[in-house]
Amino acid sequence: MDTSCSCQTCGKYFSTANAYTNHLQSKKHREAAARQDKCLTVDVQQLNTKIEGKMKNAAQSNNEMQGDPRVASSFGDMEASGGVSDKDIGN
Numbered sequence: 745m746d747t748s749c750s751c752q753t754c755g756k757y758f759s760t761a762n763a764y765t766n767h768l769q770s771k772k773h774r775e776a777a778a779r780q781d782k783c784l785t786v787d788v789q790q791l792n793t794k795i796e797g798k799m800k801n802a803a804q805s806n807n808e809m810q811g812d813p814r815v816a817s818s819f820g821d822m823e824a825s826g827g828v829s830d831k832d833i834g835n
């Protein structure tokens with residue numbers, strides 16, 4: 745089956761290239777293509793909004809971790825041990 749004469753936008757198949765070309769130039773196809781472009785744009789915007797929401801949630805959980813005194817003290821230990829190893833390398 746030759747799929748080169750099919751319009752995936754409209755889900756239509758054409759037996760001749762001429763009929764396919766005529767369809768691409770038709771108002772019906774242009775309207776369908778415009779509608780599909782619009783839908784894709786909306787999907788991308790919704791996706792970006794979801795990603796932004798996840799990033800905000802991640803930032804909030806990071807703040808909560810730093811606010812936890814146990815986590816803060818362990819961070820301090822890591823910095824102290826890191827400073828010692830730096831001196832060792834210097835010698």
Ligand SMILES: [Zn+2]
Nearest residue numbers: 751753754773
């Ligand atoms: Zn079409």
